[in-house]
Amino acid sequence: QKEVEQDPGPLSVPEGAIVSLNCTYSNSAFQYFMWYRQYSRKGPELLMYTYSSGNKEDGRFTAQVDKSSKYISLFIRDSQPSDSATYLCAMRGLGDDKIIFGKGTRLHILP
Amino acid sequence: GAVVSQHPSRVICKSGTSVKIECRSLDFQATTMFWYRQFPKQSLMLMATSNEGSKATYEQGVEKDKFLINHASLTLSTLTVTSAHPEDSSFYICSAPEGGLKEKLFFGSGTQLSVL
Numbered sequence: 001q002k003e004v005e006q007d008p009g010p011l012s013v014p015e016g017a018i019v020s021l022n023c024t025y026s027n028s029a030f031q032y033f034m035w036y037r038q039y040s041r042k043g044p045e046l047l048m049y050t051y052s053s054g055n056k057e058d059g060r061f062t063a064q065v066d067k068s069s070k071y072i073s074l075f076i077r078d079s080q081p082s083d084s085a086t087y088l089c090a091m092r093g094l095g096d097d098k099i100i101f102g103k104g105t106r107l108h109i110l111p
Numbered sequence: 112g113a114v115v116s117q118h119p120s121r122v123i124c125k126s127g128t129s130v131k132i133e134c135r136s137l138d139f140q141a142t143t144m145f146w147y148r149q150f151p152k153q154s155l156m157l158m159a160t161s162n163e164g165s166k167a168t169y170e171q172g173v174e175k176d177k178f179l180i181n182h183a184s185l186t187l188s189t190l191t192v193t194s195a196h197p198e199d200s201s202f203y204i205c206s207a208p209e210g211g212l213k214e215k216l217f218f219g220s221g222t223q224l225s226v227l
Contacts (some may be wrong), residue, residue: 044204046216054183099157104151
């Protein structure tokens with residue numbers, strides 16, 4: 001079993017819809033959870049990071065962490081064509097140097 | 112947010128030549144920088160951790176003599192692909208943690224290397 005699992009998509013949704021992106025993981029030691037957005041042939045951009053369980057909101061983005069289920073989510077409200085990109089989840093344990101990335105989910109927002 | 116500048120963005124070279132990629136943290140100091148490799152539709156694969164003033168730490172399976180890393184200052188790390196071959200063609204990305212917070216990684220824009 002891979003440490004981080006993420007559905008590669010592509011996921012296509014109409015403009016204005018709520019998008020739900022998810023990752024599961026197997027390592028219960030993970031404490032920090034991040035979401036990155038990557039446009040084609042560009043470096044990833046940090047969107048959100050959370051520590052341990054709970055929710056965090058920033059504008060149209062909400063990150064959720066459920067450590068009991070080893071499941072994290074990113075919600076995008078009022079999705080826009082400019083949100084079309086690949087979204088990578090990432091996580092690491094307390095004291096770990098290495099961040100483990102998911103493979104990324106390709107998202108297409110249809111105008 | 113913090114800015115990490117990476118150059119060049121694209122390089123095409125002949126097999127057997129060496130290619131140097133630069134990664135600079137523009138508005139913060141980074142004692143540690145990370146180098147990744149990414150294949151199409153694949154995730155980021157950590158190659159090595161660059162440490163200012165000391166030797167880089169390489170991940171298992173990454174040839175340190177092939178991928179030379181130098182972290183000469185608190186704002187600059189370089190990756191040199193020596194004697195490049197077509198199988199080295201890939202997208203290389205560097206990153207640096209702002210304020211030493213490893214969960215707040217800022218990435219360069221990446222370098223697409225094509226070896227003919």
